[in-house]
Amino acid sequence: MLKKVELYTDGACSGNPGAGGWCAILIYNGKEKILSGGDNQTTNNKMELLSIIKGLEALKEKCEVTVYSDSQYAVSPFIDGYISSWILTGWRLANKSPVKNVELWKRLVELTNAHKVNFVKVKGHADNVNNNRCDEIARKEILKLSNNG
Numbered sequence: 001m002l003k004k005v006e007l008y009t010d011g012a013c014s015g016n017p018g019a020g021g022w023c024a025i026l027i028y029n030g031k032e033k034i035l036s037g038g039d040n041q042t043t044n045n046k047m048e049l050l051s052i053i054k055g056l057e058a059l060k061e062k063c064e065v066t067v068y069s070d071s072q073y074a075v076s077p078f079i080d081g082y083i084s085s086w087i088l089t090g091w092r093l094a095n096k097s098p099v100k101n102v103e104l105w106k107r108l109v110e111l112t113n114a115h116k117v118n119f120v121k122v123k124g125h126a127d128n129v130n131n132n133r134c135d136e137i138a139r140k141e142i143l144k145l146s147n148n149g
Contacts, residue, residue, distance in 0.1 A: 002062060002063055002064040002116060003061070003063045004064045004065075004066075005027065005028045005059065005065045005066070006026070006027040006066050006068065006130075007027075007052070007065050007066065007067045008024070008025040008027070008068045008130035008133070008134050009022070009051035009052045009055055009067060009068065009069045010022070010070060010071075010131060010134035010137075011023075011045075011046070011047025011071065012044065012047060012135060012138040012139050012142060013042060013043060013044035013047055016043055016044050017042060017043050018042070019038065019039070019145045020038055020044065020046065020047040020138075020141075020142060021037070021047060021138035021139060022036060022037055022038065022050045022054065022138050022141065023035070023051055023133075023134040024036070024134070025055075025130050025134055026055055026058060026059075027130075028063075034137065035058060037050075037054070037141060038144065045071075045100070045101060046101055047138065048069065048071035048073055048074040049104040050104065051069075052069065052074060052111075053104065053107055056111040056115060056117070057111065059115065062115055063115050064115070064118075065117045066120060067117060067118070067120065068120050068122050068128065068130065069121065069122065069131075070123060070124030070125075070128075070135075072121065075121045076121070078112065079119050079121065083109065087109065091105070091106075
């Protein structure tokens with residue numbers, strides 16, 4: 001039986017592109033692990049994807065993971081199923097233009113194949129406590145970058 005893990009994620013950016021931060025909170029069996037980081041020159045979409053990737057990479061064995069994210073960009077391709085179309089068309093959108101952040105998407109697909117992953121879209125800056133915590137931590141990562149730069 002697979003361990004059931006909840007993964008709350010968020011990415012933030014000051015300017016787009018600009019300094020960005022991400023956060024992932026993993027919860028298993030009442031215990032939590034908080035991961036976070038940032039980049040001086042990035043985009044919000046990259047930070048959203050990276051938060052999920054870093055959370056999934058932290059798992060040491062195959063798990064059943066529920067990913068909670070307020071990023072439509074990050075979760076809709078999985079929830080609505082069009083990630084499969086992107087793969088089949090060589091990472092092209094319906095209008096034939098290339099998918100942006102393709103290396104991050106490829107890594108995320110690898111990780112979703114390594115685990116049993118369910119994506120849940122939550123409303124941003126609303127009543128999801130852990131999503132709000134992720135947002136706060138991601139924004140602190142941006143502040144760290146600006147204070148060190």
